[in-house]
Amino acid sequence: MQLTINRQTYSITEDQEIRMLVWVLRDQLGLTGTKYGCGAGICGSCTVLVDGKPTRSCLTPAATVADKEITTIEGLGIIQDGGEEILHPVQQAFLETQTPQCGYCMSGQMITAAALLDDNPAPAEEDIIAGMNDVYCRCGTYVRIKEAVARAAEIIAEESSNG
Amino acid sequence: MAKEKVKRKISRREFLIAVGVAGGGLLLGTKVGLPFARLKVAELFDSGAAPGGMDADATAWFLITPDNTVKLFIPKSEMGQGVHTALAQIAAEELEIEWQQLEVVQAGTGQGLDDGFGTGASNSVSTMYQPLREAAATMRQMLRIEAARILDISPNALTAQNCQFISSSDKSITYGEIAEQTQTWEIPETTPSLKSKRDFRFIGESAPRVDLREKILGKATFGYDRRLPDMLYGATARPPKIGSTLKSAQPGEAASRTGVVKIVIEDDFAGVVAETREQAYGAANALSLEWDTPKIWQQADIDALVTVGQGKGIQIQKEGDPEKSFAKAPIIEAEYRTPMAFHAHLEPQSATVDVKPDRVDVWAATQFPVRLREFVAKAINRKEEEVFVTPTFLGGGFGRKIGTEAAVEAARFSAAVGRPVHIGWTRPEDFHNGFLRPPTHHTFRGALDGKKIAALDHQQASGAVAFPFLPGAFKAILGADFGAWRGARINYHIPNKGTTAWLPELPLATGWWRGLGLLANTFALESFIDEMAFAAGVDPLEFRLSHLSADEIGKRRRDVLETAAEKAGWGTPLPAGHALGIATSTDVNTVVAQVAEISVTSDEIRVHKVTSAVDPGMVINPDGASAQIQGSIIMGLSSTLVEEVYVEDGQLAADNFNRYPLLRMAQAPEIDVILLESGDQPFGMGEPPIGPIAAAVANAVFSLTGQRLRSLPLKFT
Numbered sequence: 001m002q003l004t005i006n007r008q009t010y011s012i013t014e015d016q017e018i019r020m021l022v023w024v025l026r027d028q029l030g031l032t033g034t035k036y037g038c039g040a041g042i043c044g045s046c047t048v049l050v051d052g053k054p055t056r057s058c059l060t061p062a063a064t065v066a067d068k069e070i071t072t073i074e075g076l077g078i079i080q081d082g083g084e085e086i087l088h089p090v091q092q093a094f095l096e097t098q099t100p101q102c103g104y105c106m107s108g109q110m111i112t113a114a115a116l117l118d119d120n121p122a123p124a125e126e127d128i129i130a131g132m133n134d135v136y137c138r139c140g141t142y143v144r145i146k147e148a149v150a151r152a153a154e155i156i157a158e159e160s161s162n163g
Numbered sequence: 164m165a166k167e168k169v170k171r172k173i174s175r176r177e178f179l180i181a182v183g184v185a186g187g188g189l190l191l192g193t194k195v196g197l198p199f200a201r202l203k204v205a206e207l208f209d210s211g212a213a214p215g216g217m218d219a220d221a222t223a224w225f226l227i228t229p230d231n232t233v234k235l236f237i238p239k240s241e242m243g244q245g246v247h248t249a250l251a252q253i254a255a256e257e258l259e260i261e262w263q264q265l266e267v268v269q270a271g272t273g274q275g276l277d278d279g280f281g282t283g284a285s286n287s288v289s290t291m292y293q294p295l296r297e298a299a300a301t302m303r304q305m306l307r308i309e310a311a312r313i314l315d316i317s318p319n320a321l322t323a324q325n326c327q328f329i330s331s332s333d334k335s336i337t338y339g340e341i342a343e344q345t346q347t348w349e350i351p352e353t354t355p356s357l358k359s360k361r362d363f364r365f366i367g368e369s370a371p372r373v374d375l376r377e378k379i380l381g382k383a384t385f386g387y388d389r390r391l392p393d394m395l396y397g398a399t400a401r402p403p404k405i406g407s408t409l410k411s412a413q414p415g416e417a418a419s420r421t422g423v424v425k426i427v428i429e430d431d432f433a434g435v436v437a438e439t440r441e442q443a444y445g446a447a448n449a450l451s452l453e454w455d456t457p458k459i460w461q462q463a464d465i466d467a468l469v470t471v472g473q474g475k476g477i478q479i480q481k482e483g484d485p486e487k488s489f490a491k492a493p494i495i496e497a498e499y500r501t502p503m504a505f506h507a508h509l510e511p512q513s514a515t516v517d518v519k520p521d522r523v524d525v526w527a528a529t530q531f532p533v534r535l536r537e538f539v540a541k542a543i544n545r546k547e548e549e550v551f552v553t554p555t556f557l558g559g560g561f562g563r564k565i566g567t568e569a570a571v572e573a574a575r576f577s578a579a580v581g582r583p584v585h586i587g588w589t590r591p592e593d594f595h596n597g598f599l600r601p602p603t604h605h606t607f608r609g610a611l612d613g614k615k616i617a618a619l620d621h622q623q624a625s626g627a628v629a630f631p632f633l634p635g636a637f638k639a640i641l642g643a644d645f646g647a648w649r650g651a652r653i654n655y656h657i658p659n660k661g662t663t664a665w666l667p668e669l670p671l672a673t674g675w676w677r678g679l680g681l682l683a684n685t686f687a688l689e690s691f692i693d694e695m696a697f698a699a700g701v702d703p704l705e706f707r708l709s710h711l712s713a714d715e716i717g718k719r720r721r722d723v724l725e726t727a728a729e730k731a732g733w734g735t736p737l738p739a740g741h742a743l744g745i746a747t748s749t750d751v752n753t754v755v756a757q758v759a760e761i762s763v764t765s766d767e768i769r770v771h772k773v774t775s776a777v778d779p780g781m782v783i784n785p786d787g788a789s790a791q792i793q794g795s796i797i798m799g800l801s802s803t804l805v806e807e808v809y810v811e812d813g814q815l816a817a818d819n820f821n822r823y824p825l826l827r828m829a830q831a832p833e834i835d836v837i838l839l840e841s842g843d844q845p846f847g848m849g850e851p852p853i854g855p856i857a858a859a860v861a862n863a864v865f866s867l868t869g870q871r872l873r874s875l876p877l878k879f880t
Contacts, residue, residue, distance in 0.1 A: 023440060027396075032388035033381020035558070037509045038590040042820040045509050073381030091379045098371060098786055101794055102243030103378030104385060104510045104558030133829045136820070138509050138559050139243045140797025142831035144790070 001066050005031065006075025017063035022046045024062045025072060033073035033107050037136070044135030047108040048072050054115045073107035076114060089159065090114045093152035094145075101139035108135050113149045121156050123149070223250060223295055224270075225258075225302055231326050231339030233260055236270040238278035239287045240530050241374055242557035242564070243794075244849045245787040246287045248372045252365040252783055253292060257299035257358060259323035260338070262365070267373045271553030272532050281531030283565060283675065285751050285847025288783055292845050297354045304355040309345045310336050360843065369786035374556065386513035386528025386555045386569075391583040394515065395424055397576035398443035399434035399586075400450055401596060404813035405671045407454040409433060415451025426450070427579045436576045436584055444589070459813035460670055466500075468667040469602045471622040476665045477643035480652045483659030485608070488618030492610040495698050499607075499687035500874040502807035503626075504600040505817075506676060507825055510558020511593035514570035517583040518543060523574065525552040529567040530560045542571045543578040561798075562675030563597055565632070591818035599808065599815075601626025601647060601673035603680070605687035607694075614699045616710060618659035621688060623651045625680055626673035627666060646675065650684035650854060654749055655692070655710035656717065671810070678850040681750050682799055682857060686875060689746035689858030693865060703862060704728050704745055716754070719841060720747060723756035723776040726837055731758035731774035738762075741771065744863025748854030751847035753779040757796070759832075759859040763867055766879040770800060770832040770860055778839040780846040789836045792852040796834055799856035801826035804876050 001017055003010045005025070016024050025031040025048070034057055037045030041056040048057045049071035076088040087095070090113045100106045109132070116123060116131035123131065128149045137145065226234040235254050241247045247267045255265050270278075280286070303323055310328040311318040314336055321328040327337040360366075377383040402408070412433040414426045422442030427434050433450055437443035467473070514527035516539070523545055529535050532552040540547040557564055569586040576584040588596070603625040610618045628646025630638050638644075643664040653660045696706035707724055711717040724747055728734075733743060740762045747756040760772040773796050782788050805824055808817045817823035857875060865871050870879065 019439075019441060026388075027440060030390065031381075032384075032390070035385075035510070036387065036587065037511075038820050040590065040819050040821060043509060077380070085380065087379070094379050095371075095375055098369075098375065098790065100243070100372075100375055100378045101245070101790060102508075102510075102557060102559045103375070103383055104508075106378055107381050110379065129829050133827050136509065136825050136827070138507055138561075138798070138825065140794035140801075140826075140831075141790070142797055142826075142828040143793050143834050145828065 001063065003062065003066060003070060004068070005029070005070045006072060012062065017061070019062050021048065021057040021060040021062050021065060021070070025057060031072050031074050035104055035107055037105065037108075042136075043105070044108040044112065045105045047111045047135065049111055049115055052115060052118060054112045071111070073111060076110060088114060089155035090117065090149070090152045092155055093148045097144050097148040097151055099141050099144040099148045101141055105135060105137045109137065109145055113145075113152060116149065117153055117156060122153055125150070223254070223291060223298065225254070225299070227338050227342040229339045229343045231337040232264055232266055233258060233326065233338065234266045234268050236268050238270040238532070240282040240532075240554040240557055240560065240564075241269065242282070242530065242560035244791060245372055245784065246282065247374055248370055249288050249783045249787060250291055250295060251373055252368070252370050253295045254299045256363055256365045257296050258303055258326075260326040262370060264326045269554055271551055272536050273548075273551045277533050279533055281534060281565060282560070283530055283562060285753070285849040285851065288845050289751070289847055292783075296357050300355045300357050301351060304351050305348050306338055306341050308349050309341050313341065313344055366783055367781075368784070370784055372787070383556050385510050385558045386515075386526065387510055387558065387587045389515040389526040389555055389585065391515060391517055394583040394585055395436050395438060395576070395580060396440040396443045397434055397436050397573055397584045397586045398440075398447035399432070399572050400447050400452055401592060403454055404456045405460050405810065405815070406458060407456045410453040410455045412453075413451040415449060417446040417449040420446040420449060422446075425576075425580050427576055429575065432575065434572065434576065436580050440587070456813065458670070460810050462809040462811065465602060465669065465810055468669060469604050469624050469626060471604055471606045471624045471665055473624065474665055474667045476622070476663045478661060478663045479643050479648055480660065480662035482657075482661070483618070485618040485620045485659040485661050488610045488659050489608060489620075492612065492617060495609045495611070495695060497607050497691055497694055497871070497873060499605040499690065501603045501683040501686060502809065502875060503602045503673070504676065504802055504806050505594055505808060505823060506559070506561040506563035506597070506600075507823070508557070508559025508561055508563060511588040511590055512564075512567065512569035512597070513585075513587040514567060514573045515583060515585045516570060516573035516577045518574060518577040518581070521549070523550040525550065525570050525574065526555050527552065527567050527570040528557040528560075528564055529554050529570065530557065530562070530564040531567070534565075535567045535570055538571050539574045543574050561677040562679070565675050566598065568596070590820070594818050594823065595815055598631070598672035598674035600676035600683075601628060601669070603683040603687070605684070607687070607691040609691065609695050611695065611699050614701050614709070616655070616657045616695055619653055619655075619657050619695075620660070621651060621653060621662045622665065623648060623662065623684060623687070624665035624667060625683070626669045628674055628676075628679050630666070631672065631674055646679040648684065649679040650681035650748055650750060651688065653688065654720070655707070656712040657710060671815075677795070677798060678750065678853040681748060681850060681854045682802060683875075685746065685748040685854040686857035686861065689748070689855060690861050690871070690873065693744070693858070693862045694871065697865070702734075704733055707745070707747065716749065719754045719778050720749065720756075722839055723747065723754050723778050726839060727756040727758045727774050727776035730776070730835060730837055731760065731772070733758060740867075742863045742867035744859045744861065744866055746855035746858035746862060748851065750851040750854055753777065753846040753848065753851035755852050755854055757855040757859045759856070759863045761860060761863040761867065763864065768804060768860065768864060768877055770804070770830070772833045772835065773800075773856065773859070774835045774837070775852060776837040776839055777852055778841050779848050779851070780840070780842050780844050782838055782840050783845055785838055788838055788848050791848045792836045793834050795850070795852035796856050797826060797831055799853040800830075800832070800860070802875060803857040803860050804830065807876055
């Protein structure tokens, strides 16, 4: 079976297919940016994009995403040929607003925010809250996450107006 | 006593210098003990010093590399509180280097000087501030002497800037070049003079966090992420009920499972090492186990134990004679309760351990590497000197990661298989096998004399916080658990006041939680102060202001109360259906006041805005301090509105977030932070701002509805 993760193709053996995606990513492929938090689809730390939709990788068997495009935090930005990383506007905004504290939930937060902005590039505050409400942050950075998502929307708008 | 450390100089014998490390560098360290007085422990702990009986050494050290980078080795764990950044700012200030020339390295045990205290009690910055500045200034002076020697110029003719020395005659030499060209170093007899506050470039500025770039890239290594070649996964069998002990264990069906490498059965421990995580967990569930469970506990049993008057009460505060006043005036009485709570750090317990014949390496999300080293050594019967613990980033700590049981389990497994073993607990394991914030019960009696409090008595019962982690002899001296009563003593200027702490023995483990007893005790005490204000017919802000002491701390409390009230619009018209509540607390000498603006719809409390004025002494990083205040308010509000766990049929009722929800973004208020700096010494920031929030909200609810809610989480019954 093959998985397409961050625009790269990975072959995985049959015994991996029944595993939840979070463990295939982390333990098999070494993509540890995706975090385990509850294993029950509640906290959102394990969120990845599957065909652009935020998906809880702790409840997603690998076999069910074989023919889909998976994006994890490691693939949110773009790595240029020289190795230089260009941050996704969401990453740039989370950095600018100094949002993460411990950082553990942040992959899930940023992946969720990226999907939100993909759907709605100019969200109102209520849209941000509705879109981000299902991802827990125990350090209590909600105020800054709100600011960061709004800032990411601005960056996206600036980028598109610059062509 | 606590002040002594400020004046103490680094003496020759306290230096650690190694030349030739990392290709010709200079390694310089400092180790400064924090003095303490056992009998004065209550006052000391209140003022932010470490409690006696714990080694409170402050350590950090530098390495200059030939490419002119200064590496700052910090044994303190980074769990989101920004400690690596704050300490880097302090070091950079005296070193005269640029931000990008400094690299923070997480130090492990055995890599230099050990940090005997661990990371907690909001004291990393307060204990390190002066020693780190002195160490950095001393190193700069040592570099200056050698620069002068190499350049053949007077030391006074050199100016330090940008990680180099330059002279008026345009000669220059980088720190890296100096380190490379120096064989022996001259240690100054006295600490060079430190920079004055007005010349600060880093301290007091919102420097960007040094750990965030790797965190937003998903590259930061947490305990759950540490990987080694040839690594296996472990899973441990768990007691089914509170108090269950392992009676017998057999491999059973686990032995024939795919991927199982070894079944480990020791006296009180059974588990499985396997090729994958799922195989380990599947096999651990298939072990044939018998447990002894002496009693099936219910919440009512716990509540009965945690009741004022049960067990032994120790008076921890007494001024005047409250009983005399109670005999003369009508007594106002009330009782309060707070529930047990999880830490709910999103990264469950985790560690990777590699037990080899000559050494044992431990990587763990831990707040206390030195203590963990001791536990690991003991569990696998190795010498402590052979065990090396390196903290990873912590996916939240909040006190829970002072205990790092996952690492001890991984060590047992790794010792059994001779390969590295990773342990990452599941959420249910983490909820059911840790220690909790203890449940509390409070009774108050108060008496008024006109519009002032004549007497106030606080009786407080709480499960243990610090005692489970302290040696027995020390507990005997203390009597009362300083963690459990943190925040319980009455700071107001009241002629007759007393506080008594009752410490029941509980069947389940309780311990450190952000702020220790601060949130529970402040909720109860500051709610009751509000009750007294209402009884006296005085505005709650005025009432508090009229009971402040005339000294320095009284003035600081007045400043935060007045500032928070003013910024929150205290006494001005509010939107219809809104009300304000105020509360204050003092912890590690940091004073905090918070005003909550709330409304209630269909019995649901909505917190719209929290205004928080904080005086933490000197502020190292305003943006970082602000983040800690925001985070404390959200975590405290989660306890105020939603969090509680109780015992049901012998086990904690919640084993995941479906039965233990946390506060979500939609419930998060707007937060207005006002930092009021005072003095030249930073106190603490990680915990103090969690103090007032629950009481501020409860007081606002009373103001709006006339209902006094006396238990957490706040609910209309």
